[in-house]
Amino acid sequence: MFIGHYALAFASKKAAPKTSLGWLVLGVSFLDLLWPICLLLGIERVAPRPEGSPFLRLDFISYPWTHSLAM
Secondary structure, rough: OHHHHHHHHHHHHHOOOOOOHHHHHHHHHHHHHHHHHHHOOOEEEEEEOOOOOOOEEEEEEEEOOOOOOOO
């Protein structure tokens, strides 16, 4: 799940070679760390789904802030 996020950090290293890779990884992971807080506050929404894979039990309804391209 996080492979795409970390790939963006590694790709950004080429665009900004003087920036620490640690800061780039933190930058792409920061909004994922805020995602549960946004769920608790009702800003973003998911619904449980009983069928399917145990790793895919959430149905993402709305997540406009933490996973938008603008953020």
